[in-house]
Amino acid sequence: MAQHTERARQAQDAPLLSVENLSISFAHPGGETAITRDVSFTVAPGERVGVVGESGCGKTVTGLALLGLLPSATARVRGAIRFQGEDLSTLPASRMRRLRGSEISMIFQEPMSALDPVFTIGEQLTETLRSHRKVSRKEARERAIEALAEVGIPSPAQRINDYPYQFSGGMRQRVMIAMALICRPKLVIADEPTTALDVTVQAQIIDLLCEISDSTGTALLFITHDLGVVAETCSRLLTMYAGEVVESAPVDSVLYRPRHPYSSGLLCSLPGLSERGQRLPSIAGRVPAPDQMPRGCRFQARCPHAAEGCEQPQPLQPLTDDRLARCWRSAELTLPGAVTP
Numbered sequence: 572m573a574q575h576t577e578r579a580r581q582a583q584d585a586p587l588l589s590v591e592n593l594s595i596s597f598a599h600p601g602g603e604t605a606i607t608r609d610v611s612f613t614v615a616p617g618e619r620v621g622v623v624g625e626s627g628c629g630k631t632v633t634g635l636a637l638l639g640l641l642p643s644a645t646a647r648v649r650g651a652i653r654f655q656g657e658d659l660s661t662l663p664a665s666r667m668r669r670l671r672g673s674e675i676s677m678i679f680q681e682p683m684s685a686l687d688p689v690f691t692i693g694e695q696l697t698e699t700l701r702s703h704r705k706v707s708r709k710e711a712r713e714r715a716i717e718a719l720a721e722v723g724i725p726s727p728a729q730r731i732n733d734y735p736y737q738f739s740g741g742m743r744q745r746v747m748i749a750m751a752l753i754c755r756p757k758l759v760i761a762d763e764p765t766t767a768l769d770v771t772v773q774a775q776i777i778d779l780l781c782e783i784s785d786s787t788g789t790a791l792l793f794i795t796h797d798l799g800v801v802a803e804t805c806s807r808l809l810t811m812y813a814g815e816v817v818e819s820a821p822v823d824s825v826l827y828r829p830r831h832p833y834s835s836g837l838l839c840s841l842p843g844l845s846e847r848g849q850r851l852p853s854i855a856g857r858v859p860a861p862d863q864m865p866r867g868c869r870f871q872a873r874c875p876h877a878a879e880g881c882e883q884p885q886p887l888q889p890l891t892d893d894r895l896a897r898c899w900r901s902a903e904l905t906l907p908g909a910v911t912p
Contacts, residue, residue: 586613587790588637588758593650595629595636595814603647604861606632607814610650611887614758619784619791621801621822623837624811627858630794631680633811634760637792638677639667654758673703676751680763682743686735692719692746693731696753703754718749722779741772748776752783759784762794777804798837802826802909810834813858813869816887820894826909830896832874835906868898876904 593610596603607629614620622630635641636648639659652659654675659667671677679685687695696715700706706714712731719727722745735743744764751759761780765773781804784791793805801808801822808825810818810833818831829835836854856873865871867882874881878900885897898904 585616587616587618587655588614588792589651589653590633590637591651591653593633593636593648593652595632595641595649596647598645598647605814605864606861609887610811610814610816612809612816612819614790614792616757617784617788617790618807619781619793619805620807620809621793621795621798621805622809622811623795623798623801624833625796625858627813628811629814630811631762634677634762634792634794637760638671638675639664640677669703672699672751672756673754674756675758675760676754676756677760678744678747678751678762678764680766682740682747683735685747686743688735691732691734692738696731696746696750699750700753714753715749718753719746721752721783722746722749723775724749741769741776744772744776745779748779748783752787752789755787756789758790758792760792760794763796765795765797765800773800780804798841798909808834810837813864814861815869815897816895817870817897818895819887820892820896824892824894829906829908830890830894830901830904831870831898832876832904832906833870835908836873838909839907841909876900876906 591611593607594605595607596605610629610633612620624630632641637652637659641648648660650660654670693712693715696718697708697711700711700714716727716731719731724730724742724745738746764780765776777800780791783789793801795801805822808820808822809816810831812833818825818829818834820830825834826838829838839852840854842851854873859865859869866884868874868885871877871881880899885899887895887897888901889895890901
């Protein structure tokens with residue numbers, strides 16, 4: 572972890588990706604429904620940033636917005652998304668197509684639906700490469716075989732001719748990683764890349780992503796429910812709740828002392844932290860629906876530390892230790908984390 576933490580610190584003055592006040596809403600006959608509000612963060616070159624939170628907190632929709640993959644007819648995206656200083660939110664569609672897969676790639680949650688079932692793995696890999704790089708068909712095929720070998724596909728020269736249905740779930744996810752990395756992008760958005768995989772394959776996929784990130788310098792935005800994965804792989808953590816970033820901090824700091832009650836609740840809910848024979852702690856209630864967001868702190872109804880003042884809107888406040896928290900009580904609360912100092 573020290574290696575990519577130091578690399579991230581050295582690049583703080585020139586972030587690879589900078590997201591400022593990103594607000595996403597969807598239009599419908601009755602008006603617009605806001606999904607995220609004022610989401611801001613940066614990713615430095617080579618840095619690995621984890622984005623965590625329950626389903627419905629806005630993690631995936633944020634990742635899709637970064638690549639301009641939300642439906643233009645209904646999605647309303649406000650704010651700035653700068654990649655290497657270029658504002659992606661104002662780019663024409665032709666320029667975005669050149670960036671996707673070339674400079675920024677995404678690994679989607681479900682590889683079977685992300686891969687086209689009527690084309691071979693080789694056809695899909697070579698098409699991605701030839702769309703962004705000037706290479707011959709022969710060169711593209713050779714590079715595709717190398718990419719499959721890099722992600723641990725056995726007999727890649729033979730498997731390149733197979734169709735997605737001929738691969739297991741873990742192998743299909745490896746193919747998705749190969750496709751995302753074949754053009755050597757500077758940033759990979761990994762959206763729950765280990766969903767529906769067994770534990771052993773999950774560990775292999777995570778190790779593979781980290782190895783490739785270290786060897787190529789590719790930055791990784793890791794969207795996941797699994798805080799354990801983030802603790803092992805990332806240097807910085809963004810906790811999202813109900814469409815907002817509620818905490819942003821170095822991973823180690825959050826593990827020792829989270830500064831937002833929601834982050835603490837997620838950490839305390841990890842099965843490995845519970846005493847044997849005791850009921851597994853959980854966060855009562857559920858994430859509010861997008862059209863039923865409270866005016867003040869969005870976590871107030873579920874928070875065991877709610878007090879007078881929480882009914883007011885909560886800004887994301889800078890703290891003294893390179894951290895941000897959306898809680899006016901963050902300085903006075905001592906919240907349990909995952910690690911005892």
